[in-house]
Amino acid sequence: MEAITGSKTGTVFNIQRFSVHDGPGIRTIVFLKGCPLRCLWCSNPESQNPVPTAEFGKIMSVDEVMRELKKDQVHYRRSGGGITFSGGEPLMHADFVTEIIHASRSQGWHTAMETTGFAADAVLRQVIPELDLVLLDIKAIPFSLHKKFTGVSSKLILQNALTIGEMAKEVAVRIPVIPTFNATEENINYICEFVKQVKHVSRIHLLPYHNYGENKYELIGMKYKLKHLKNMTSTDLEPFKEIVEGHGITCVLGG
């Protein structure tokens, strides 16, 4: 293992403690700024631009982040929890994240990452084997549909998903279920068929669409294009859950 200097920096836009929905136990989430995707429903639009602005994002060193993470180490220990990276897309900060993972693992903490899977192969090979859990978004299979709603084709993501499955200890696939985009039997079936090819997948999470991010769009002068959509509830997802289970895959509603 390389020596940790603690001086590497990354752009962090939030550190949230006592997160209980993004991996086992009590966790702290480090949100990193910058994302290659532009999902129309994104609930953290302020995290998309990788450059820190006056209101959003702060350049932090590994040491600074670790100081914050250590504050809840007793709770990680007691709950079997740890840390989760989210974003934005944490893989855009591969070196920074790798150092934090190393430092966290030497404390015995569980490490997880939420990712879009949109990254260079070399980056995956650097980061993924270090993690205990990968929370991988798979939003849709058809390339053009994916591009229409997220700004990028699903091609690279699907290719990477297979690679991630090869290297990861555990993968939990997450599907944000968005009406007018992927909330159809057909789409969910496609995803399940694909997921069966990915190794080490423990479960699929179905996340109901919500518009909690909408206000933020106006605040930062962006347009929210899904205004016409209604929030979904877990009940709305029951039929999709049956489909997933029909494929022999464990399904969880929500985080």
Next chain:
Amino acid sequence: MLKVETEFTEPSLRVKALREQILAAVPRIEAERAVIITESYKETEGLPTVIRRAKALERMLHKLPVIIRDHELIVGSLTTEPRSAQVYPEFSNAWLREEFDRIGNRDGDAFQISEEVKNRLNDVFDYWQGKTTSELATSYMEEETKACMAANVFTVGNYYMNGVGHIAVDYGKILAKGYRGVIAETVEAMTNADKHAPEYIKQQQFYKAVIISCTAAIHFAKRYAEKARELLQYTTDNQRKAELQKIAVVCERVPEHGATTFHEACQAFWFIHAIINIESNGHSVSPGRFDQYMYPYYQADSSVTREEAQEMIDCIWVKLNDLNKVRDEVSTKAFGGYPMFQNLIVGGQTADGIDATNELSFLAMQATAHVRLSQPSFSVRVWSKSPDEFLIKACELARLGLGVPAFYNDEVIVPALTNRGLTLGDARSYAVIGCVEPQCPGKTEGWHDSAFFNLPKVLEVTMNNGRCADKQLGPETGEFENFSSMEAVIAAYRQQMEYFVYHLIAADNAVDYAHAERAPLPFLSCMVSDCLAEGKSLQEGGAHYNFSGPQGVGAANVGDSFMAMKKTVFDDKVLTLKELKAAIDSNFYSDGSIGAASATSEETYDLVLAAVKKVLGDNASIDIGSIADKLHLNNGKAFGQQTAADPAGIREMLQSVDKFGNDIDEVDYLTREGAAIYCREVEKYSNPRGGTFQAGLYPASINVLMGSHVGATPDGRAAFEPLSDGVSPSRGTDSSGPTAATNSVAKLDHFIASNGTLYNQKFHPSAVSGDAGLRNLASLVRGYFDHKGMHIQFNVIDRNTLIAAQKQPEKYRDLVVRVAGYSAQFISLDKGVQDDIIMRTEHVF
């Protein structure tokens, strides 16, 4: 992973019916006890006080009506109607007479009172003129002490107005040998006493008083046996007949003799508990370690099934809700929601340091889930060896949203008590009294709720060079604007603290002497060692351990205020002390809040009036309706202050400074210091019973009332708003999540606040749902305790439910919430307290 949720069962039909009786009951005031004690006192003038007390109790136990309610298995009532209250005129009574005509419809804790009861009580009260403990205590107090109380720096109201209570007796001893055994023990002590010692004269009287009391207790139970036999004749239902027969047999046997079955143990427990509450109205009479002293009877009784035992425990839980207490109107603000604070605790360790969790610990949790009423104040002890299964079950109970159990940390409390002189074995045997106060049961007269002390008030007085409302109340410690450093401010605060704590102690000890002289309690005393060995009542210092515990309230406001001063004035220099003080004196120039507050607080009204007089001159009459307008016109100048800074901006600036509860060392340690200055001052003193003072940090619900006596504070809190509760962060300021908040709270010195600390945390139900939620809640408790927190309790109810209950109380009469060290029926609380609970930070994820 295995599923950890096990879910609670439904109670039996009987328990449902008994519970419904309590929910449907309208609290009333009954006169019998007051009449009987007065008759007795008129006959015993000239006898030693302790004998008079015993004879009065004897008469009560012979004459109080014997009531067996429908469906009851465990019997013994203090009042004819459920949830009603007797009157204890020997402690104080003038306030009750004064409140006769409005007590039936006051804001919180209303009691109905009939004209007949009023008339009977009027006659009684005349007799007690000049004879109460309260009047004697007042005569012992210096003028300066009274001035401090009048200025609302502290209140000793609890024991000043009422009995002391706050005790866990040795229930196990009575279960084992009965009052016949106690009488034998007393006779033996009497025989062995040194008859040549001068104390013997008084000891003899005490022993006689104990024998009279215990004999009367036995008689009381026999009256219930007789009543059961009488009811038998009118009962046609065969099942009820069998039950009444059983009740008669059990009451013939206990508490005269030791219990031989689980049923007898339950019934004996209840008689002990009920009679303690007849002898005195001190609240917080706490059953303590119920799972420990009851277990031998459960284990040895092969005839009782688990279901039957469960139902009997459930019945006891309901009975604990049958007791009630009338308090004066001001005290109901401090203790809102008809609380009796009967703390019952399970789990923990034995005196030998072995895990004590047993089957009854779990049945007790089940009973709490079955009964879902505010009593008992249910608690669990947690230590490193508590089984996870026990902690998880306790969290499942917490998740029901009743505010119970409260979780206590052995790893802090045991050393905190040994630091106060308890042996290791006694410390390990602790139970919790009332809200959060640990003591060794059966050996302690803890006086745990001896006072509430307003910490931010001392800060306010410090900022005014010892003045309060233009009078010199404390010492002169320097004008605020002349302080040159934060250290100088804190030094002045410490000096003021010395003065006010001195008077706090003086007030407490005056009340203490009054109880020793006028209200020694022989019945209670015979169940606490070393009273029998010493031949002395508890009130005269007969207990093995003696303490007095006054509580500091508003620690977070002081810490946050220190931090705000340090940051804005001394570090960043964006404000001068003069500007800060001007903003505070004018309540941040917010006329609206002055206008609104004037309707609720007399003192505010006076302040406003004084301010207006300054502006308008001393007009003979002032139209109060125009005051708000005048204040508005004159803005801050109404208080003779002016500043160049933007007043609204100042408040925002102060509010934006780091606050306690977010795991930020600087402000957390300033809060620790603000609280510790109080605690260290308190522990310098002794009480008349030969014990020491020990501070606690918890508020019951008095933080709302105390806040109404404190102007704006430098933490940005507006004038007259509630203070922070217990050791919790100020409401709404802990915005970094529950782990950050618990970490902050754990940075206080919980060991030195050995009379108890109280931390309320509120969760939205979604944050703790499912199996994972349960595990996480359990982990949070373990994590907080690893950090050496002493106590934590949860409110798991969403805000909307509380708001809905405020609007439609009739639909939510069984909604029980955590207030502070206790739970109460939400709808019975005063609106101010309801609002305070709604405003506490709710953690949602």
